[in-house]
Amino acid sequence: MGLNLAQKIIKEHLVSGEMKPGTEIAIRIDQTLTQDSTGTMAYLQFEAMGIPRVKTKKSVAYIDHNTLQTGFENADDHKYIQTVAAKHGIYFSKPGNGICHQVHLERFGVPGMTLLGSDSHTPTGGGIGMLAIGAGGLDVAVAMGGGPYYMMMPKVCRVVLKGALKPWVTAKDIILEVLRRLSVKGGVGKIIEYAGDGIKTLTVPERATITNMGAELGATTSIFPSDEVTREFLRAQGRENDWVELKPDEDAEYDEEIVINLDELEPLAAQPHSPDNVAKVKDIGKIKVDQVAIGSCTNSSYMDMMKVAAILKGKKVHPDVSLVIAPGSKQVLTMLAQNGALADMVAAGARILESACGPCIGMGQAPATDAVSLRTFNRNFEGRSGTKSAKVYLVSPETAAASAITGVLIDPRELGEAPKVSMPEKFVIDDSMVLPPAPEGAEVEVVRGPNIKPFPINQALADKVSGKALIKVGDNITTDHIMPSNAKLLPFRSNVPYLAEFCLTPCDPDFPKRAKENGGGFIIGGSNYGQGSSREHAALAPLQLGVKGVIAKSFARIHMANLINSGIIPMTFENEADYDEIDMDDELVIENAREQIKNGSSIVVKNVTKGKDIKVNVALSQRQVEIILAGGLLNYTRQQNQ
Numbered sequence: 001m002g003l004n005l006a007q008k009i010i011k012e013h014l015v016s017g018e019m020k021p022g023t024e025i026a027i028r029i030d031q032t033l034t035q036d037s038t039g040t041m042a043y044l045q046f047e048a049m050g051i052p053r054v055k056t057k058k059s060v061a062y063i064d065h066n067t068l069q070t071g072f073e074n075a076d077d078h079k080y081i082q083t084v085a086a087k088h089g090i091y092f093s094k095p096g097n098g099i100c101h102q103v104h105l106e107r108f109g110v111p112g113m114t115l116l117g118s119d120s121h122t123p124t125g126g127g128i129g130m131l132a133i134g135a136g137g138l139d140v141a142v143a144m145g146g147g148p149y150y151m152m153m154p155k156v157c158r159v160v161l162k163g164a165l166k167p168w169v170t171a172k173d174i175i176l177e178v179l180r181r182l183s184v185k186g187g188v189g190k191i192i193e194y195a196g197d198g199i200k201t202l203t204v205p206e207r208a209t210i211t212n213m214g215a216e217l218g219a220t221t222s223i224f225p226s227d228e229v230t231r232e233f234l235r236a237q238g239r240e241n242d243w244v245e246l247k248p249d250e251d252a253e254y255d256e257e258i259v260i261n262l263d264e265l266e267p268l269a270a271q272p273h274s275p276d277n278v279a280k281v282k283d284i285g286k287i288k289v290d291q292v293a294i295g296s297c298t299n300s301s302y303m304d305m306m307k308v309a310a311i312l313k314g315k316k317v318h319p320d321v322s323l324v325i326a327p328g329s330k331q332v333l334t335m336l337a338q339n340g341a342l343a344d345m346v347a348a349g350a351r352i353l354e355s356a357c358g359p360c361i362g363m364g365q366a367p368a369t370d371a372v373s374l375r376t377f378n379r380n381f382e383g384r385s386g387t388k389s390a391k392v393y394l395v396s397p398e399t400a401a402a403s404a405i406t407g408v409l410i411d412p413r414e415l416g417e418a419p420k421v422s423m424p425e426k427f428v429i430d431d432s433m434v435l436p437p438a439p440e441g442a443e444v445e446v447v448r449g450p451n452i453k454p455f456p457i458n459q460a461l462a463d464k465v466s467g468k469a470l471i472k473v474g475d476n477i478t479t480d481h482i483m484p485s486n487a488k489l490l491p492f493r494s495n496v497p498y499l500a501e502f503c504l505t506p507c508d509p510d511f512p513k514r515a516k517e518n519g520g521g522f523i524i525g526g527s528n529y530g531q532g533s534s535r536e537h538a539a540l541a542p543l544q545l546g547v548k549g550v551i552a553k554s555f556a557r558i559h560m561a562n563l564i565n566s567g568i569i570p571m572t573f574e575n576e577a578d579y580d581e582i583d584m585d586d587e588l589v590i591e592n593a594r595e596q597i598k599n600g601s602s603i604v605v606k607n608v609t610k611g612k613d614i615k616v617n618v619a620l621s622q623r624q625v626e627i628i629l630a631g632g633l634l635n636y637t638r639q640q641n642q
C-alpha cells in the first residue's frame with residue numbers, strides 16, 4: 001500500500017511508534033518557531049533544561065504579538081528573548097519584521113521538513129509542504145533540546161480540490177467551505193492533505209491561507225504537496241535550493257475524503273462567533289459595517305495586499321468605516337511601498353499598521369460597542385477583538401476591501417471586474433531584521449527585566465488527589481476564556497503569578513480567588529474544552545492556582561497536551577451524563593491516584609458531597625502517564641536527563 005504525503009514525512013521523521021491512527025508516535029523536529037507571547041515561557045523552560053545550544057536545523061524566535069510598548073513589560077520580554085536566542089543558537093526576528101508564519105514561509109520554511117511552533121497557526125507552513133504543527137512552549141523547548149515530539153498518529157483526510165476558483169472567490173472561501181462542512185471539531189485527530197487538479201491553480205500564499213485555518217478545524221496540521229508552484233515561490237524568494245518535490249504515492253490511501261468543486265464556490269463569511277458559522281456573503285445581506293481589518297497570518301501576503309490595493313485604488317473608504325491594514329511582513333510592506341500600492345491604500349483612507357499580529361491578538365483596534373467588524377483573520381470568538389459586544393465576521397481580503405468602500409458587507413462580485421494580480425518573479429529580500437545567533441561559546445549575557453518571573457512547576461503526583469469542583473463550565477470553552485489574551489494582559493506573558501489572577505474570569509470573575517482560598521481543586525468542563533490557541537498559559541495559570549485536574553466531556557488536542565505537560569490530569573467522563581453529577585463546590589477525591597493512573601485509562605473520582613463514584617477516562621500513552629506521575633514534562637525531562 002502506498003503512502004500519502006503526510007505519512008511519508010512522518011515516516012521519514014519517525015523516532016518511535018507505529019503509524020497507526022490513535023497510537024502514540026514520536027517524530028524528529030527539524031525546525032522550531034516561537035512568537036513572543038508563548039516564547040518567553042518556552043525559553044525559560046529551555047533554560048531550565050540546562051542544554052547549551054539548540055539541536056534543531058533551524059530555530060527562530062519571532063516578536064510579532066506584543067509589539068506595543070506602553071510599559072516596560074513587552075520591551076523586557078523582547079530583550080530577554082533576543083539575548084536568550086543569541087546565546088542558545090536561535091535566530092531572532094525583530095519586532096516589525098513580520099508575523100511569524102508569514103516570515104517563516106518567506107524565509108525559512110523548507111518542504112518536507114518538520115516544524116514545531118509554539119503557536120497554533122504553525123500549520124501555515126503546510127502551504128509550502130512542511131509538516132508544521134502547533135504545540136505548547138514546553139514541547140517546543142524539548143524539541144529545541146533535540147527531543148522528539150510525541151503525538152497520537154493522526155488520521156489523514158484528503159480534501160480534493162477540483163477545477164479553479166471563479167473571479168472574486170478566494171483561498172479564504174475554500175477554507176471557510178471546509179469549515180462549514182467539517183466544523184471546528186471536524187479536524188480533531190486528523191491531518192488534512194490537499195490534492196486534486198485544483199491545487200495547481202493556487203499560489204503558495206493561497207495554500208498557506210488554507211493550511212493556516214486548518215487550525216480552526218482542530219486539525220493536527222494541513223499540508224499541500226510541494227510542486228512547481230512551490231518551486232517558483234522559493235525561487236522568487238532566492239531559495240530554490242530548498243525545494244524538493246513532494247507528493248503522495250499513486251496508490252496512497254486516506255482515512256477520509258471530501259471533494260470541493262472550486263468553480264461552485266462563492267464568497268463566504270464566518271459569522272459571529274465561530275469560524276464554522278459560515279454562510280454565503282450574498283445571503284447574509286448588506287449589514288452596516290463599522291470596522292474592516294485586513295491582515296493576520298491568514299491573509300497578509302503580498303498577493304492579498306496587492307488585491308486589496310487594487311480594489312481601493314482611486315476610491316475612498318466609507319466615512320463610517322475604520323479600515324486598518326497590517327501587511328504581514330517587512331518584505332510585503334517594502335514591496336507595497338516600492339510599487340505604489342501602499343500609497344493607493346493610504347490615499348483611499350486606510351490606516352496602515354505595523355507588520356505584526358496587531359488587532360488579531362487584541363493589540364489595539366478594539367471595535368466600538370456593538371460594532372460590526374469584518375476581518376480577514378482566522379478567529380472570531382466572542383471578545384477576542386477586545387470588545388465583547390462586537391460582531392466579528394471572517395472574510396476574504398477582497399470582500400473586506402469591497403465592504404470598506406461601500407460601508408456594508410458586500411459580495412465583491414458586485415464591484416464588477418476582479419483585480420488581476422500576479423506573483424512577483426522576485427520578492428525583495430532583506431533579512432537585516434533577522435539577527436543570527438552568537439557563535440557557539442561566545443559570551444552572551446541573558447537580560448532579565450522585572451517582568452521575567454519564575455514559572456510554576458508542579459510536584460510529583462500525590463497518592464490522594466482531592467479538592468473542590470472550583471468551577472463548572474459549558475461546551476466549547478476556549479483558551480481565551482481560560483486565559484484571556486487582551487492588550488492589558490499580553491505584556492505579562494512571562495509573569496504567570498499575575499496572569500493567574502485573570503484565569504477563567506470571563507466565565508466566573510471569582511474563580512481565581514476561590515481557587516486560591518481552597519488551595520486548588522478541579523475544573524469541570526463540557527465538550528471541546530480548551531479549543532482555540534496553543535496558549536500554554538491556559539494550563540500554567542490553572543497550575544499556579546493549584547488546579548489538579550480537569551474533568552470534561554472532551555478536550556481540544558493542544559490544550560490537553562498542555563495540561564499533561566503541566567502535570568494537571570485531563571479526565572473525560574466515561575458517561576457524559578455524569579457531567580450533571582458534579583456541581584460547583586462538590587468535594588472530589590481520587591484515591592490511589594498514582595496506582596489508578598498507572599493501571600489503565602478508567603479511574604474513579606469520588607464525589608464525596610453527593611456520595612457517588614464517577615468513572616472517568618484518562619487517555620494517556622505510557623509516556624504521558626510518566627509525565628503526569630512526575631508532575632509535568634519539565635520534571636520528566638529532567639529525570640530523563642539525569
Ligand code: F3S
Pocket residue numbers: 064065099100101119121296297298356357360361378
Ligand atoms: Fe498572530 Fe493572529 Fe496569527 S495573533 S500568529 S496573526 S492568529
